Amino acid sequence: MENRKYLDELNVAVRVVHMACSLCEKVQKQLLSATTDQVKSKDDDSLVTVADWSVQATVSWMLSESFGRQKTSIVAEEDIQTLSKPESSSLLAMVVDAVNGCLAEAPRYGLRGPEKPLCASQILDAISQCNSTGGPLGRHWILDPVDGTLGFVRGDQYAVGLAMIDEGEVVLGVLGCPNYPLKDDELNNYSQQNIVTSKISSGELGCVMYTSKGSGKAWMQPLVQVGKKLEGTNSAKLVQVSSIEDPESATFCEPVERTNSNHSFTAGVATTVGVRKKPLRVYSMVKYAAIARGDAEIYMRFARSGYKEKIWDHAAGVLIVQEAGGVVTDAGGRPLDFSRGIYLEGVDRGIIACSGIKLHGKIINAVYSSWESSNL
Template sequence: MAAIPFQVEKYAAISAVVRACALTMSVFNRLVKSETVTKDDKSPVTVADYSAQAVVNTILAHAFPNDPIVGEEDASDLRKPEGALLRERIVELANEALTGIVADKENVNWGLGKARSSHELLDAIDRGNYAGGPVGRMWALDPIDGTKGFLRGEQYAVCLALIVDSIVQVGVIGCPNLHVDVSKPDGERGTMFVAVRGQGAQQLSLSSPYGDGIPLRISSHSPLSSIRFLESVEAAHSAHGFNARVAAVLGTSQSPNRMDSQAKYCVLSRGVEGDVYLRMPVPGMGYQEKIWDHASGALLIQEAGGIVSDSLGRPLNFGSGRTLGENFGVVATSIDIHPKIIHAIRQVQDEEKIGKF
């Protein structure tokens, strides 16, 4: 019987994300609640970022030693003498996650069960320094996507994707604070979203991350007047005003659903909590989207029957390096609504050019 493509990669990614989610939740409960934090002062969110990346990269290095990783963090500051206290915290947390007992698919070990040295974990973090490119296999990792959501105890995500020759083949997103049942927003929290190209997309719970899960299908029947936009909480991350003008062109009066991280892709894939994820650059910021912020989510939407492009309707290019440098903006929605969103974006852009706004 022929092997199912990318099954080993899928289960390794699930194992890594489950442990990283448990680690980040532990950091929040033990450190964030008791400390005044900002990302600039080596705070608990920084500890969580580094230690989660160490855990994920350690598992990937064992399972796929030849695969490079494009990650958000590097360990240069941790190697300095003044980084000793932060380094000790990270090593402790990472080893807790690597040695803790967590059920794995068919009891595959992934090199777990033993503590790593500080040197080994710093080297694991630095495996994320790969520059990316159009050819070969590579993993894209965001150990904590949605920093401010994490600090607020709201939405954030651990995101991991396998990219082969510029095409995302596996995407796994863990959302520790996202409710499992859409109809029970006060019920169980902790979700896992898994997509493999050509094999569909599923939602599972973080407490039971293996199995078939719930098949996902993006909504494709909303009239334009009732569609709801998904967008970032922070106005600095996406142009809220532009989104509002696009919504007005479409004739929708629904308030946007704002949340941090790739959790937006996740709720879009469930087809209930939003119909369009629109992320347009804030003028003057010069920001380029990072591939780790969209790789997993883009595949999730595609496998749920939707489409993801930039604001010009072009596919996202995950083979141009660490950023989506060739793309402008991100649009994710159902196939039937997508061309109408692109048309509305162009209309608003044309109106901006003639000074209507």
């Protein structure tokens, strides 16, 4: 990495995300094999699982241990409101087990875990410590413990996203994608069944992508296999965006969920610009990973009116795409602003990520022409 300023932070972040992915895989296997109360409904009707709380506790504890609790500001999605209720005691016990099981594995990833297992109050404290609101001053870690929770509970795509903002700019991005096929073009062919079965038969699923601002490089490591140790940077290879510039040959991604995205407008833009292929509907920031690795060329996201994008849904993925050679802006062509708290304020209509500047320009032009004829 050319940018050595954040080398220690990136080194720890990559290892911690590997740990988090391992935790998620274990919880997902339990979830798919049994009906338990591991899934609770949040007030906003989205799903939250044992994995969300456990990853947040694990990452929070590891970052605080590595860089000092007083110096560690973390912006993250989950709070302990549900988990602290007396009726959630069995759920909390599962979180405690998952966290301690993960932390005990820290030496496999080149990190130091606690001397003895953490108690429930320590774990609740670690989750609660992620109460920063970010902003333009200082350093803030941005965590999405399980991005794409619906994909997670269905055995489909999801991601662990960890980024760092320094003085309002995203400077580090780490994205763990436990169900991402390692072979090129396999994302097009996946289904829930072959994700679950191929994981058992081939082990060719799962990676961690990472980068630092200004490095001009993004890296990918396969997930650590059971019983193995993380080999540091030896297992990493460079990823780069696709060189396709013609919309007719391009693959485009969009969110699966209709609740906060407008599929019909996206389809109109795709038609206007000449995209021929059907959209690749993918849960989570795996869409950014697909652009960075060259499996797709376009990602369009147009939220429904009133929906505000949160920084943890984008920070890690955006930087990885940019350093892999791609372009990410709002639909007006302006850079995304991660310096204004937990929301991406001032987003013009939507978010556009592309593999290159020419393709990006064509999409932006198509957005303008489609917008005027739409009723949005």
